[in-house]
Amino acid sequence: MSARKRISAEKRKEARKEVSFAVLKNVPSSPRKMRYVADMIRGMEVFKALGVLKFSNKEASAKVEKLLLSAISNWEQKNDRKAETGELFIKTISVDEGTTLKRLRTAPQGRGHRIRKRSNHVTIVVDRINKEEQEQN
Template sequence: MSGYRARARYLLVSPKKVRPVADLVRGKRYPEAVAILEHMPQKGARLIKKVIDSAAANALYLNKNLDEDMLYVKELRVDDGPRLKRLWPRSHGRADILLKRMSHITVVVDELPQKG
């Protein structure tokens, strides 16, 4: 896997809520993806933006010849993490299990392919 990677693991937000946000920025240029995410109200947008910024910072640190405008979001994955199990009291001494789902977000940014 080529490109520059960043991961955020064990985020306390359901992957089902983050994936629609991830679909909006997958494959977009870095500045465009950040602009989209900054104007979204979802918690997942904030988390994805942090990971994309981290991957871009890794790219710019490791390759001094790169510019932010030359980067694009090559890969963006939202995977399931572990689940926290909590008890939810019900009537007559019973209990339901409440699953608090976690996510792992993986972002790979790379240089735009040169036209030629």
């Protein structure tokens, strides 16, 4: 590894230490369905987002709810205290495409149609709402 790459890798590593996040990989649902749930809670306060996810009818919402609880727990672990209501919000939530399993379904007249079983990766980053105000004081 060259010096330039090592320096930039160390900078990325240091930046990740200050951020609390959680990653869920290889979720067996299409990224399109997961993005619908992610768009519902993007930018919300975390406890409000948990309420929205709890009463959503989407199957993906249960997985995102569990991931959000993990992100909150990670934040609490890094800061050595419990999160209070109105303190944390979802800074970013991203849904990326994972691996696609390619399968065949039988079709009429001896043919076969391709079935694509998609998966996705979800990343949630949580942060404090008034972080800028705390740094100035």
